[in-house]
Amino acid sequence: xxxxxxxxxxxxxxxxxxxxxxxxxxxxxxxxxxxxxxxxxxxxxxxxxxxxxxxxx
Numbered sequence: 822x823x824x825x826x827x828x829x830x831x832x833x834x835x836x837x838x839x840x841x842x843x844x845x846x847x848x849x850x851x852x853x854x855x856x857x858x859x860x861x862x863x864x865x866x867x868x869x870x871x872x873x874x875x876x877x878x
Contacts, residue, residue, distance in 0.1 A: 838864055 833841040841864055843851075853875050860871035 838866075 857871045
C-alpha cells in the first residue's frame with residue numbers, strides 16, 4: 822500500500838493486478854464484505870482469491 826503525498830487516498834498495488842485507489846479517512850472502517858466485493862468486481866479476483874487476501878491464507 823502506498824500513500825499519495827498530502828492526500829487521504831491510498832493505492833493498493835500487487836504484481837500482475839490493476840492498481841486500486843482507496844480513500845482512507847480517520848475513523849472509517851471498511852468491512853470484509855465490501856473489501857471482497859471490491860476485489861472481485863474491480864480488481865478481477867475470484868471469490869476464493871479475494872477471501873485469501875482478506876484472511877491472509
